[in-house]
Amino acid sequence: AAYIGTQNNKMESLSFVAPLAYTLFWFMMYSDASNVLTLGIVSVFGVIAGSAGMALITRQFRWEGFRGAEDTANHMAGGALMGIGGVTALGCTIGQGMSGVSTLSITSWIAFLSIVGGAVLGVKYQAWRVERTV
Known part of the structure; x- marks a missing residue:
């Protein structure tokens, strides 16, 4: 009974990779009676609403953008690599890092060490870009 709120009715850890896909599916098929809101989908909404609410309450909300086309391309490539990695590893830093490692x-x-390795490579790439422009 404790697992009834998951997509497959089996025990699973909290993650944001699969629930993001489930959220998109829920938006596409919201009129389907068999399509239900799960804990993961509600968690995605909760993080977005909680972050926006706290930023508004503390008056720290602001719109931000990228410096240019190269910066936008770097962020898009990084986001794509993170998405591919999250799906390939069957989880993110929460699902694989915190829940799985525990x-x-x-x-x-293996997934957690790959995440750390990717972060190290990303920081080295950013440092190389900064040194190249100086």
């Missing part, structure tokens, strides 16, 4: 799952450790 159970000492070998595949979660």
Whole structure:
């Protein structure tokens, strides 16, 4: 009964990769009676609403953009790589990093170390770009 709020009615950890896909599917098929809101979908809405609410309450809300086409392309490439990595690893830093590593799952450790390695490579790339322009 504790797992009734998940998409497949089995035990699963909190993640944002699959629930984002489920959210898009829910928007496309919202009139289907068999399509239900799960804990993951509601968590996505909660993070967005909570972040926006806190930014508005503390008066820190502001619109931001990118510096130019190259900066936009870098962010789009990074987002695509993160999306591909999240789907390939079957989870993100929450699903694989926190939940999976806490159970000492070998595949979660592989995914977590890959996430850390990707972050290190990303920081090195950004440092190289900064040094190149100076």
